[in-house]
Amino acid sequence: HRHLLGIEPLTPQDILAILDQARAFEEVCERPEIKIVPALRKRLIVNLFFENSTRTRNSFEIAEKRLSAEIINFDADTSSLSKGETLVDTALNLQAMHPDLIVMRHSAPGAHALLARHMKASIVNAGDGAHEHPTQALLDAYTLRKRFSRLEGLRVAIVGDIRNSRVVRSNLWLLTKMGAHVTLVGPPTLVPAELKETWPGIEIAHELEPVLPHQDAVMMLRCQFERGTGAFIPGQGEYVRFYQLNAQRLRLCRPDVAVLHPGPINRGVEITSEVADGPNNLILDQVTNGVPVRMAVLFLLCNPHGEQVP
Numbered sequence: 001h002r003h004l005l006g007i008e009p010l011t012p013q014d015i016l017a018i019l020d021q022a023r024a025f026e027e028v029c030e031r032p033e034i035k036i037v038p039a040l041r042k043r044l045i046v047n048l049f050f051e052n053s054t055r056t057r058n059s060f061e062i063a064e065k066r067l068s069a070e071i072i073n074f075d076a077d078t079s080s081l082s083k084g085e086t087l088v089d090t091a092l093n094l095q096a097m098h099p100d101l102i103v104m105r106h107s108a109p110g111a112h113a114l115l116a117r118h119m120k121a122s123i124v125n126a127g128d129g130a131h132e133h134p135t136q137a138l139l140d141a142y143t144l145r146k147r148f149s150r151l152e153g154l155r156v157a158i159v160g161d162i163r164n165s166r167v168v169r170s171n172l173w174l175l176t177k178m179g180a181h182v183t184l185v186g187p188p189t190l191v192p193a194e195l196k197e198t199w200p201g202i203e204i205a206h207e208l209e210p211v212l213p214h215q216d217a218v219m220m221l222r223c224q225f226e227r228g229t230g231a232f233i234p235g236q237g238e239y240v241r242f243y244q245l246n247a248q249r250l251r252l253c254r255p256d257v258a259v260l261h262p263g264p265i266n267r268g269v270e271i272t273s274e275v276a277d278g279p280n281n282l283i284l285d286q287v288t289n290g291v292p293v294r295m296a297v298l299f300l301l302c303n304p305h306g307e308q309v310p
């Protein structure tokens, strides 16, 4: 593959190749005498974030530094976009300076596919609207595989603001391709029934408590109030009453259930602090795992036929 636009075009073998390469890079990250490898020396990567980010942007930048790449962080707020320059023109002008790879987050679904048609550089999708966030799904899969030693047959519930979530769509592609069982949970207004047309094998539930005892992992989603989620729930209090993962509901789960959340967390809304910081949570492990996973993505795009490193 020349680009990573989403999980949809990947085969299970592609996904396993990324996860295996990430495991090799994780060992690099953990060994203080190594930490940095020369794998992308002399490669130029532009990070182009048109939407805010804490985890993804810093994780990509750390991954790039650990691979010895040269990095430019494009600042959309001080760029000529404010003078009306289009996204494609902006990208073509960056392209004229010969970057090898562009990592982009944009609010428009399909913005990356549009750029990929115009660019020689590889494009990596760091989130496009409510469409896909492929490296998040890859790091979630890496975290689940590390915890359970498999993905096939795992039972994963994804709970909350499904409607607005690119994380869900990338996870649906990935988990179903890898043979996991996915149950989407939330109020009917936040779980579009049409999702079953694309992913016929998934289950949809509108009550959380009956689903919890059967899950290996529960992935809680942030209510994306900035994308209008408030209009689809009667009120935050009502949402919390039925869908929040709290200590009482956690007791309905298997004792070894894994609790995931892509972040940022709305503490006290979709999850209580007691659960988010409790022994079942893998939330910061997800963040740690994001670095080797993104190293693997960047490395494999630049070396599609290369040897595994280190």
Ligand code: CP
Pocket (backbone or CB within 6 Å): 052, 053, 054, 055, 056, 057, 136, 262, 263, 264
């Ligand atoms: N998980 C995630 O994408 O977080 P950021 O929006 O902070 O990058």
